[in-house]
Amino acid sequence: MTEKTSDVRTGGCLCGAVRYEAAGETVFAIQCYCRDCQHISGGGHAPQFAVKRDTVAKSGPLKTYCLKSDAGNDVEFGFCGDCGSPIYKTSSQAPELIFLFAGSLNDPTGFAVGTKVYEDRRQPWDTS
Ligand SMILES: [Zn+2]
Ligand SMILES: [Zn+2]
Secondary structure, X not given: OOOOOOOOEEEXXXXXXXXXXEOOOOOEEEEEOOHHHHXXXXXXXXXXXXXXXXXXXXXXXXXXXXXXXXXXXXXXXXXEOOOOOEEEEEEOOOOOEEXXXXXXXXXXXXXXXXXXXXXXXXXXXXXX
C-alpha cells in the first residue's frame, strides 16, 4: 500500500490497437478476487494498480461496460473493442482513480503484487 513509483508505465491490449500511458505514481495496488474481476480476467483474480485518472492517456478502440458492484458502486470496465483485452476499471467509490490491469502493461515484470481484497470470493482452485 505504501509502494510508490513515478515511472511512466505504458501498456495496451493483445492486438495492439489500444494503448495507454500512465504518467502518475501508483497510488496503491490490489489483487482482487471478486466475482466481477473473475469475469473480467477469465481467471481467479485480477491484479491491478490505481493511478490518478488525469495522469492516464488512452487511445484506440476502447469499449466500456458499466455495472453495479456488490457494494453498490458504479463501475466502468474498459476493454479493447477489437480483441477484448481488459484494460481498466473505474469506480464511483474513488472517482479520481483509474485501475489498470497489471497484465496489460508492456512490461509487467516490475509489478508488485498489492493488497489482496475480496478473498472471501477466492475460488478453491486459485492458489495465488
Ligand atoms: Zn485489442
Ligand atoms: Zn474485483
